[in-house]
Amino acid sequence: MIDYNILETIENHRSVRYFKPEPLPTEDVDTMMRLAQRASSGGMAQVYSVIRITDPALRERISRRIGQPVVRRAAEYFIFCMDIHRMRRLLAHRGAKLGMGPLIALIYGIIDCCLSSSSMALAAEAMGYGICYVGAVQRALEDLVVELELPEGVLPLLSLCVGVPDEDAPLRPRLPTDIVFHENVYREPTEADLERCYEAMASATFFGGWFEYLDNFFTAGKEFAGRDGLWTTALARQGLSLDEEAKP
Amino acid sequence: MIDYNILETIENHRSVRYFKPEPLPTEDVDTMMRLAQRASSGGMAQVYSVIRITDPALRERISRRIGQPVVRRAAEYFIFCMDIHRMRRLLAHRGAKLGMGPLIALIYGIIDCCLSSSSMALAAEAMGYGICYVGAVQRALEDLVVELELPEGVLPLLSLCVGVPDEDAPLRPRLPTDIVFHENVYREPTEADLERCYEAMASATFFGGWFEYLDNFFTAGKEFAGRDGLWTTALARQGLSLDEEAKP
Numbered sequence: 001m002i003d004y005n006i007l008e009t010i011e012n013h014r015s016v017r018y019f020k021p022e023p024l025p026t027e028d029v030d031t032m033m034r035l036a037q038r039a040s041s042g043g044m045a046q047v048y049s050v051i052r053i054t055d056p057a058l059r060e061r062i063s064r065r066i067g068q069p070v071v072r073r074a075a076e077y078f079i080f081c082m083d084i085h086r087m088r089r090l091l092a093h094r095g096a097k098l099g100m101g102p103l104i105a106l107i108y109g110i111i112d113c114c115l116s117s118s119s120m121a122l123a124a125e126a127m128g129y130g131i132c133y134v135g136a137v138q139r140a141l142e143d144l145v146v147e148l149e150l151p152e153g154v155l156p157l158l159s160l161c162v163g164v165p166d167e168d169a170p171l172r173p174r175l176p177t178d179i180v181f182h183e184n185v186y187r188e189p190t191e192a193d194l195e196r197c198y199e200a201m202a203s204a205t206f207f208g209g210w211f212e213y214l215d216n217f218f219t220a221g222k223e224f225a226g227r228d229g230l231w232t233t234a235l236a237r238q239g240l241s242l243d244e245e246a247k248p
Numbered sequence: 249m250i251d252y253n254i255l256e257t258i259e260n261h262r263s264v265r266y267f268k269p270e271p272l273p274t275e276d277v278d279t280m281m282r283l284a285q286r287a288s289s290g291g292m293a294q295v296y297s298v299i300r301i302t303d304p305a306l307r308e309r310i311s312r313r314i315g316q317p318v319v320r321r322a323a324e325y326f327i328f329c330m331d332i333h334r335m336r337r338l339l340a341h342r343g344a345k346l347g348m349g350p351l352i353a354l355i356y357g358i359i360d361c362c363l364s365s366s367s368m369a370l371a372a373e374a375m376g377y378g379i380c381y382v383g384a385v386q387r388a389l390e391d392l393v394v395e396l397e398l399p400e401g402v403l404p405l406l407s408l409c410v411g412v413p414d415e416d417a418p419l420r421p422r423l424p425t426d427i428v429f430h431e432n433v434y435r436e437p438t439e440a441d442l443e444r445c446y447e448a449m450a451s452a453t454f455f456g457g458w459f460e461y462l463d464n465f466f467t468a469g470k471e472f473a474g475r476d477g478l479w480t481t482a483l484a485r486q487g488l489s490l491d492e493e494a495k496p
Contacts, residue, residue: 007375009254011286031255033425033429034425037425038258038261042383043461043462043472049429050428051429055432089442090442090445091463093442093446094459099469099472100472101475102476103475104472104475106355107354107405110359111405114359118363148433149434172292174294180297182396184299185396186399186402194341198341198342211344213292214339218348219344219347224348224349224356227349227355228350229349231352231355232351
């Protein structure tokens, strides 16, 4: 028996950036948090922590610092962090030492953050709420370490806004399925395929084509160009320098 | 109006490792692939590719190589790869150069792989299928680069088995919610909290407690101890060396 409702929820997923100033019932927030935890986790390790930001002043500071007003407007705001610190303490509690290097800790931390946030996002959407991922927490890794009092081994990765939608957010296009999915071997896109990508994504923005949008983030000197440095510094600060061996 | 069915699907998520030898209808596979693409993607960039493994001989080789028989037993098997190669080509198609460093490419690639695989997994579960994530593809990064003919900028991250369940897979426990979720600041777990973690996870395995399970993966000299080296080598091979600046 196919549950068409959940398929529709997944299909209709969109980012909502304007919310009504209505709080969410505690019961719904509890459900979202519980369902976030039901996601798969590599090695059942659950190497992530989620900081729920309920303090309005803190919310305001984060919103300004990362340049994302949506953080202020949402009823609920959750910051998903990789957390190898708790695993280190759990092992130490039984007299053992963590043997993971920083790179694999980062990779598994990201996986756990993403899978749990995805379950939370879909649960929220199923309950009729709007959601918006905010990856821009990565702009302020070091400030957030201080604000959220994160110990070594813990770093913010992405964040999720949830609230009652106050806009009819558009469904965004996606790349052609035959370009994202390959069969048995990677199929190199032709120039015609690349053109089809731009055509498929043409309605992605209001202010221009998809290229103009990508150009804001992915080309030399733009948004993502400086992120490697921010990450490298923040990882080192949190005892996860990629140049070092695993710390006990 | 709350859709309780989707909440139930998320809540009942479990890993299935035994499948009936029944193929999936093409329509269902198409739906899964389409819904995988509906997931959020940072900067709408969709820097991931999915390789659907339909060749039985290739499936057999991968299954043996990574030591995961479930890969052979599932009706469908998808390998999710970070893919900065297509983004590089898309930008070049419009005369621009990619300006992302390898670390941020890895991070955004992982995020896209996880969010899309999560949408696919929940869609499959909503259709009544069983799913199992297989992260062990990371044991064979370089072999998979060759087998799947992955160009520079593309690396496998995780994989997903889907099929008709042939077992009544158990619902696994999770850590206490108050330990994973924090409010405004990180709350350091007490020794009593750590003990509660082990108690909550006690039913996670059949062969012993949670510690014995973790000890197989996370302590010195075990499964994850060698993964940093595998990743570092594979990243360098794929033009994503973490020591270098972003390649144009």
